[in-house]
Amino acid sequence: MPFHLPFLPRRALFVALVAASFGLSVPQVGQAQVTSYKLAVAEALAKDDSIAAFYRARDFAPIWTGASAQDLARRQALFEALAQAKSHGLPATRYGADGLIAMMGTVRNAQEQGEVEVALTRAFVAYAHDIQTGILKPGDVVSGIKREVPLRDPALTLASLMQNDPRAAIRALAPQSQEYARLMKEKMLLERKLTQGGWGPVVNSGKIEPGQSGPAVVALRNRLIAMGYMGRSVSASYDPDLKAAVMQFQGDHGLTADGVAGRDTLGQINIGVEERLQSILVAMERERWLNLPGGLGKRHIRVNLTEFNAKIIDDGKVTFETRSVIGAVPADRETPEFSDVMEYMVVNPSWYVPRSIVVKEYLPKLRDNPGAVGHLEITDSRGQSVNRAAGFGQYSASSFPYSMRQPPGPSNALGQVKFMFPNKYNIYLHDTPSKSLFNSEVRAYSHGCIRLGDPKDFAYALLSRQTDDPEGVFQSRLRTGKESTISLETPVPVHLIYRTAFTSAKGRINYRRDIYDRDARIWAALSDAGVVLPTQGS
Structure with a gap:
């Protein structure tokens, strides 16, 4: 018996179809129809071992297309989630909600019910995959991203759906981090701003300084007001309030906070809402790639390459931070992105020169x-x-x-200590005798490894969990002048990430330059996959 619905507006039709009970509830029909339904499900899932195993374990009983209140609740929760896919920066057309509604409206027999059952499951599994661990396979888009995305077993995801309230189970699929929640909030704010016309005219000037006045100052002020950096004002002069707003903007964008709107500052101020929104959507996809089942670690090290710093995070709070220098822009020197575990540090290290540097430079x-x-x-x-x-x-x-090897010493390229999380890319954190580089705004100078501005303090912070005198332990090894190893009693996860948009608990959204052009390539791939921005002024 098919669904028979009169003509209804689209929203009403959607609600009616989702809420309707299927006329062919497997437990209530004859054996022939049961067999037909089971065969349809088994055939459709012949190449999906995990999902097929899930259905076999429950003797192919439906989870969507039965007449029970539980099936109805799961249908409603699924279609509500698909309708909200765009709010997560997912491609709304990817899951075929319209086609599913059409299929549900024309079911006439047990075989067709089986086909709809599998189609709904496939849509759910696809949505769960995308919102849990991302739309893209990162290494296919950018070779420098070596991250292993933590894919979930579809059968386990389906089992969780069955064991919990369906709406709660589907909400729990998305990353539960505060970062993801704040990015999502910023996405909504920027989308609203984009539909309202953006931040207004760009500032056409080469440099604007405190004390100046005129049209360029007014344009700068209006732009910063639209961005939320200062309250409304009709002043045409570059006064202290405008300087403070410029300095706040500079700090949020990794610029030297001198209060002068120079070329680099104006270049960032003139970036439009669309480009910032793209950065947010890329950051949300990247956060899904980091959605590890066990989290990032109660204590972990995070190096945001675009931010040029390294942080130690304890229970979600930054407990130590230092500037860093990362790989230079040529592709063969860029620092890769991946996660690993720091196991030890080497005091007074030797530098074993990488083969590529030996043959290319020396x-x-x-x-x-x-x-x-x-x-x-x-x-x-x-x-x-x-x-x-x-x-x-x-x-x-x-x-x-x-x-080739450089022995330990004050001029050693690795300085006085290196921090090891053994990996096949030969990347580690280390000291350096080239201290002046840490004064640069953009710090991309190395051959790929990450140099730390305050390596000794970094070592003390790591050792503080295993000794009452971390500085004494470290310095006693350092004074010997000999190469030695200090193991970390509790290894610490290390995450090398790349975010051109990131948040803080209290501050505004932060943006950084796409120094390796990675986020531009990721956005292009997301766009190709169907992710779209709202139309400006719509």
């Missing part, structure tokens, strides 16, 4: 002058020093048979 110098880079030891496969007098002109990048 071998050409050695060919011209065997005495070049004299601060480095050249060793053979047995670890014995190589006599430089024989020269190196006969070697190419592929045939050079030696390794």
Whole structure:
């Protein structure tokens, strides 16, 4: 028996179809229809082992298309979630809600009920996958993202739906972090601002300083008012209130907070709502990639590459923070994104020069002058020093048979300590003798590893959980001048992330430059997948 509904407006039709009870409730029909239903489900799930196992375990009993109040509640919860997919930055058309409604309206027999049952399950599983762990496979979009996305077993997700209130179970699919909630709130605010026309005219000026007045100052003031950085004012002068607003904006955008609206500051001020909204949507997708079942760790280390800093987080609060230097912009020097676990630190480390640096940077110098880079030891496969007098002109990048090492010392490239979370990318955190680089606004200078501005204090913070005298323990090793290892009694998760938009508990949204052009590529992929922005002024 099909659903038979009179003509209704779209919303009423949706409600009627979702709320309607299926005329073919499997427990109440003959064996032939039961068999037909089961065969339809089994055939449709032949290539989906996990979902098929879920249905076999319940003898193919329906979870959506039965006549029970529980089935009705799950249907309603599913369609409500699909209707709200856009609020999470998901592509609303991806889950085929309209097609599902059409299928539900034309069910005439047990086989068609089985087909609808599977279609609803597929829509739910697709939605659950996307909202839990993201739409994209990150490494396919950006090769520098080495993150392993924590995919869930669809059968376990379906089981959770069955064991809990369906609305609560579906709400729990999304990341439960405060970061995700705040990004979602900012998304709604920006969408509203975009439909209202944005932040108004851009500021056409090269530089505006305190004390100036005129149209450019008025445009700057109006732009900052629209962004919420200051209250309404009709002043045409660059007064202290405007300077304070500029400084707040600069701090929120990783700029030197000097209160002068120079080229870089105006460049950031003139970025439109659409581009900022894209950054928010990319950040939400990235947060889904980090939606680990066990969380990020009660204590963990977080390095936001675009922010150029490293933080120790304890129970959700930043307990230590230091500036960092990351990989330079050429692709072969960019710092990758991944998560691992820090196990130990090395005090007075040697620097074992990566092969890529040996053959690209040092071998050409050695060919011209065997005495070049004299601060480095050249060793053979047995670890014995190589006599430089024989020269190196006969070697190419592929045939050079030696390794290079810089012994511990004050000029060592790794400084006085390195922090190890062993990984196949040979990335770690470390000290550096090049302290002046930490004064730069954009700190992308390394070969890929992450240099810390305050490495000793970072070490003390890590060791504070396992000794009453972390500084004494560290300094006693340092004074020996010899390379030694201090293990962390409780290893600490490390997350190397890349966020051009991120939030804080009390402050405004923060934005940073897309230094590696990664978020631009992710947005393009999201757009290709069907994620859309509202139309300006609509």
